[in-house]
Amino acid sequence: MPPELAEAIERLSPAELHEAWPLLLPEDRIEAFRTLDPAVSDDFFLGLSAPNQAALLLALPEGERRLWMRLLAPDDAADVVQNVPTRDREGLLSLLDDVARHEVRGLLAYAEDDAGGLMNPRFARVRPDMTVDEAIIYLRRQVRERPGSLHYAYVTDQDQKLVGVISFSELFGARQDQKVSEIMRTSVVSAPESMDQEDLSRLFSRHHLVALPVVDAMGRLKGVVTADDIVEVISEEDTEDIQKMGGTEALGEPYLQIQLTDMIKKRAGWLSALFLGEMLTATAMGYFEGEIARAVVLALFVPLVISSGGNSGSQATTLVIRALALGEVRLKDWWRVVRREFLSGLGLGTILGSIGVVRIIAWQLLFHTYGNHAVVIALTVGFSLVGVVLWGTLAGSMLPFVLRRLGFDPASASAPFVATLVDVTGLIIYFTTAKIIMTGTLL
């Protein structure tokens, strides 16, 4: 590293270094990491994302790795292990103490994005028949033996089944001779190990949870997922959805970090597929070549009409994809959505159609742009717009349902996908309307 850069990095606060991190070369990261005050380097390391933690660990000499690896909570350690090449995994696992290694191996058996993969297997447990005082003494021992960020004590019976929950602060506030069973909350929201992270985040959001216990099929407590993990999950899931809705594959890496060739690959796939679909517009236009030759004015409004269908379809698909993702709308609601979008499409189409008619008549009055046929042109454009917008709206709102029904991600019903779909059919609607209205005059 050039000395000026080294100096510049040394002047950064930990938060600034955090921001600059993606921009540093791997070898500069190590140097930068070593310039950190020991008092803040722990927090800095813990604040890195799992892929960055993994990269940093592998870049450090083996002797230094143990310290950092042991700093990680088991669920975070499992994430790091999942982010290194297979050949390095056993090496990292061997740095942990026996208990932690056992826990991490248990977590690695779960899918990364299941409740089981997100949970921390360390939690504080108490028995229902303990007094508050006994519970506090018991918790103290647990916390001292296996430190971690614990916020609730979970009450389990002799079969390890979850029967209640009590927050540390509630325990603090209770009279010392009360029984845990008298003060615990018994209506506990819990999640099965196999719950997908998207459903999990909906559960957190619906119940305003800070932590959620995970239980197996027998109701036995296996671990705890905390809201800080869910904050990341939601943000990641939304990023994926947004990128898909924009018509690319999910990048999976920050925009400025992904290799340019990888980014082009992730974008070229959908773009080429849409291009192939869009080629049908040339075919469709070909069928109406005769009409265009007779009335070139028809060609002038092609972009206006089809893009209006694309835009209204983009609105509809976006609203429906998001409503599906939030669970506001379910598959079985499709008919309610059809009815809403039918009325919306009709209303929006009428608005755009009217603007179109007014524009054509106005240009005719002002500039006499359209010769003797302004009225038929205005009617053709106006009625086509109603039809195309209505169709765009319906197609855009139904495509996410169809994709989900077929087992695909509804977010793939991107604005460009819907626009392409509607372009081809929009042309047919437009030229058919033209034939009906203009035959005898322009055609």
Next chain:
Amino acid sequence: MPPELAEAIERLSPAELHEAWPLLLPEDRIEAFRTLDPAVSDDFFLGLSAPNQAALLLALPEGERRLWMRLLAPDDAADVVQNVPTRDREGLLSLLDDVARHEVRGLLAYAEDDAGGLMNPRFARVRPDMTVDEAIIYLRRQVRERPGSLHYAYVTDQDQKLVGVISFSELFGARQDQKVSEIMRTSVVSAPESMDQEDLSRLFSRHHLVALPVVDAMGRLKGVVTADDIVEVISEEDTEDIQKMGGTEALGEPYLQIQLTDMIKKRAGWLSALFLGEMLTATAMGYFEGEIARAVVLALFVPLVISSGGNSGSQATTLVIRALALGEVRLKDWWRVVRREFLSGLGLGTILGSIGVVRIIAWQLLFHTYGNHAVVIALTVGFSLVGVVLWGTLAGSMLPFVLRRLGFDPASASAPFVATLVDVTGLIIYFTTAKIIMTGTLL
């Protein structure tokens, strides 16, 4: 309520009732709420969103409101008060006890989406010179007097300035005679009262936080924001962004709940604006009417060429908007983005251009579709595609920067907005390329 419906509702679990809630009429909601087992009705009420809590409270007879109002933490109570008509606010506030009312009034002075508006003013505090044992006794008293879901004890000096933090579980695990100052963490991430909720959620996500202390300009501790609130904030902010990126105003209500007229209003604005912009395509096409009349074949590829620009622009704007929202890219990175998108656009344009050329030549060989001019047509379409895709990519990636620079929300650089922008200019690129390549042959 018809008796069958009442029966059906009574059979619902609280979680199912939660899901069905948006579909129930206001009067049915009260009846349904009353069928709930008292053991779960607290959690059910606390799990409702603030607007739903507000509506339910107002629908209940005055005598019943007090109980529910007092169940709410001060920050949640403030949210509820903000969700009722102004004339009902004092009534609800008067139901609280004096301390809580004072706290809620304090919170109402903050903007709803600032750290100050999101924070809970109840937190547990200890002094640095207390022993662990003293701290626990002191915390017990605080928790008993002002119960709440507390996860950390904040260490403040005699000026109420935040000097450290310690989790309840760390206190539990420490030796009883240790000083708080010896075991507390001193590198505390905190937020100013005025921090916007979007920046706040980035802070939570970057540092994996469960709770974040909020301090005033003097560094004095004012309250604590917890991750469960942030989970909601992130989801709401993303929903707004996604809806804007789809080319509508943010709905602000769940899809199936918003009045149809309101939804049409929120969609018609952008759709009409884009339609007016798209009218320029008719004007642009008008300039090239002569060329189209001479070579109708040119018109056939208009949708294909301009939609490719729109699709590539949609990809670019989506990726950049999201990267800006996540803080992966900042305003000052615009030039790095230009360079990346220039190369991406060139690459993607070349891919699409090549597919276009192959398609035209293939059709020519197979069906002799394009008469004697297949080669100039193929070249025109091919080169236009490179130009239009490159331009779409650059325009799409820069528009969010321009909007943010001008003080607008970058998410308004929606796929339809970019597509409209690129349609007009794409036509000019296409017909200009045609003129250059075809003059002397087709034109």
